[in-house]
Amino acid sequence: MTDTVIRIEGLDFRWPGAARSCLDIPSFQVERGEHLFLHGESGSGKTTLLNLLAGVLTPQSGQLELLGQNLKAMASARRDHYRVDHVGFIFQQFNLIPYLSALDNVLLPCRFSSRRRLRAEEQAGSQRDAAQSLLSHLDLNEGLWSRSATQLSVGQQQRVAAARALIGRPEIIIADEPTSALDAERQTAFLDLLRRECAAANATLLFVSHDKRLASGFSRQAAMAEINRIHGEGAA
Amino acid sequence: MKPLLTLALKSAWNRRYTLGLTMIAVALSVTLLLGIERLRHDAHEGFAQSVSGTDLVVGPRSSPIQLLLYAVFHLGEATNNMEWSSVQAIARNPAVAWVIPLSLGDSHKGFPVLATNEDYFKYFHYGDHHPLEVAQGKPFHDLYDAVLGAEVASRLHYKLGDTIVLSHGMSGTHLTDHADKPFHVVGILARTGTPVDRTVHISLAAMEAIHIDWQGGAPIPGFAIPPQLASKFDLTPKTVTAMLVGLHSRIQVFALQREIASFDAEPLMAILPGVALDQLWDLMGVAERVLLAVSGLVVAVSLAGLVAVVLAGLNERRRELAILRSVGAGPWHLVFLLTLEGAAVTIAGVVVGTVLLTVLAAILGPWAELRYGVVVHAALPGLEELKLLGLVVVVGTLASLLPGLRAYRMALADGLTPRV
Incomplete structure (x- = not known):
């Protein structure tokens, strides 16, 4: 296996029906174990890039490799499977399913991916134990585990989302503005926790935000404006 | 698909009030559909069995239909x-x-x-070879005895010993009464669910007696024969309207039918009641199908x-669906x-609707039969x-593909980041 977990070469993406491209990335790589802070204003194309990395969108041309596998060559069902096997996602806010308990939310990836389930069992004996240990590590005490997502504070919800991304040790964690709903003090605390757990799980972290102040503590920084040749209106 | 089943269940439980109300709407419509189908079936059954053994x-x-209409x-x-001589000839x-x-x-009210x-x-006989049963009293014996069908008695609140007056003619508002020769109620028949329930029965001799001083459909002026003298x-009787015939063996039915059709003394006709009943039912089939x-x-x-409801809920669930995609x-x-959700609501509606109808039929059935003569059985479908129920489930499931396909398109357009 290569040490490059994300490799993009000559990627070009255009929304169907759009007059011009939205993303044009000549080259972009993320190495194994890196904690990369990707800075991007809204409209810089970062959301589109994340959807491409998730295999939900496919580029018109260019190479897009995740862990050495070409996403473009896969059928869409295979991409859905590959995504949950190898990537954990954390989004801005409200990213828990409201009718499931915190614990069941964390266990969701194990329901769709046998690889994540097996790795969770390997690590902690059972997927439940793995989820509980992750929740404890993220400072969520036992009393909160069975609560439904709506009964948790925004900060607690984000930590549950982080545990869900981390369960079963996927190689890549992609976080999209996960701290925007938190106050400054909690932002720092959450980022410390997230980086610590990614390091413990040996996961590569791709952290996307418009807020440059959060960049300290990451092993590398990049900006959408540098990697994407399209600027302004076309990108989204 | 297995992880989705528990998810679907929990998601549906989360929206149980909306889905519950929708399910009740489906259940009520199924109750109506099944109730009407059952009424229709029972009505057809009752209709076909209004005469049996004849x-x-x-x-x-x-x-033939006209003959059936007045004879049955x-x-x-x-x-x-x-x-009357023809009746006797055929009887021989x-x-x-x-x-x-x-x-x-003649008629009574x-x-x-x-x-x-x-x-x-x-x-x-009627139904499945049931003979008539006299619920109260006895069959007519004396000249001015009348035996009432169950509905006549219950509608007009008659009891044994009551006196009734018959009117000349079947319908209309200005009927002349046979007021000089009143009848006594001596018997009331058990309910049959056939036209017998709506009929007043008297003897042929009584029919002659009340018309003895009549001519051309009106009493002869200045000429009245008192009831005691009529006997x-x-x-x-000199003539009758029709007759029902039972044979020793059904094999002879067509031979006798032909024989009656070529009867010498007068032009007669013989019909098989089952065939004519089916023809008549077909005539009424339009209303039934409507x-x-x-x-x-x-x-x-x-x-x-x-x-x-499922489509409207889809917008609120966009984020939920996007999260599911991300995992x-x-x-x-x-x-x-x-689709599973829609199908499950439909199936639940069908089950609840069927149970509801069975319970309603069990509770209201006896009352409806007594009050309206409508028989609704509380039976398994x-x-x-x-x-019919299977068809409802299939249509409901196919219709639920619609929100399913909409979710598919939304999922492709939204990716992991719904535009809410």
Whole structure:
């Protein structure tokens, strides 16, 4: 296996029906174990890039490799499977399913991916134990585990989302503005926790935000404006 | 698909009030559909069984349905009568086991009066070869005795010993009464669910007696024979309206039918009641099909409501669906999730609707039968009904593909970041 977990070469993406491209990335790589802070204003194309990395969108041309596998060559069902096997996602806010308990939310990836389930069992004996240990590590005490997502504070919800991304040790964690709903003090605390757990799980972290102040503590920084040749209106 | 089942269940539970109301709408429409189907079926059954054991209905030559209408349903008026001598001639035929002569033309408060003889109580059968049962009293014996059908008695609140006056003619508002010769109620028949319930029965002799001082449909002016004196006259009928014939063996039915059709003394006709009943039912089939179509529409409307509710909920669930995608659900998982939900609500509605109808039939059935003479059985759904219910489930599931496919398109357009 290569040490490059994300490799993009000559990627070009255009929304169907759009007059011009939205993303044009000549080259972009993320190495194994890196904690990369990707800075991007809204409209810089970062959301589109994340959807491409998730295999939900496919580029018109260019190479897009995740862990050495070409996403473009896969059928869409295979991409859905590959995504949950190898990537954990954390989004801005409200990213828990409201009718499931915190614990069941964390266990969701194990329901769709046998690889994540097996790795969770390997690590902690059972997927439940793995989820509980992750929740404890993220400072969520036992009393909160069975609560439904709506009964948790925004900060607690984000930590549950982080545990869900981390369960079963996927190689890549992609976080999209996960701290925007938190106050400054909690932002720092959450980022410390997230980086610590990614390091413990040996996961590569791709952290996307418009807020440059959060960049300290990451092993590398990049900006959408540098990697994407399209600027302004076309990108989204 | 297995992880999705528990998810679908929990998601549906989260929206249980909306889905519950939708389910109730489907259930009520299924109750209506099934109720109408059952009423229709029972009505057809009751109709087909309004006469049984009778091999031929014989009357003056006219149309078979007309003969059936007045001989079995006591509706309409016979244009011609048949001679009493013909009745006797047919009764003497070696193939014939029994005959019941029928004479119509009078009425009591809108209910038809049927003049016949005591063989009526012996040989007339309905339903599944049920003989008539006298619930109270006895069959007529004296000249001015009347035996009432169950509905006549219950509607007009008659009891044994009451005195009733018959009117000349079957319908209309200005009927002349046979007020000089009143009848006594001596018997009330058990309910049959057939036209017998709506009929007043008297003897053929009584029919002669009340018309003895009549001519051309009106009393002869200045000429009245008091009731006691009427019995002194010969009260053998000269004509009757029709007759029911039972044979020793059903094999002879067509031979006798032909024989009666070529009867020498007068033009007669013999019909097989089952065949004519089917023809008549076909005539009324339009109303029946309209009824079924209307209840089918009600089901369609409730299923459209179901689809609308699931579709409307889809926008609120956009984020939920996007999260499911991020943890590995493919677009087809979402189609399955939403279709499953619609199908489950439909199935629940069908089950609840069926149970509701059974409970309603069990509780209200006896009351409806007593009050309206409508028989609704509280029974498990039959094959035809199961087919109908299956159709509802299939249509509901297919309709639920609609929100499923919409979710599919949304999933492709939104990716992991719904534009809410």
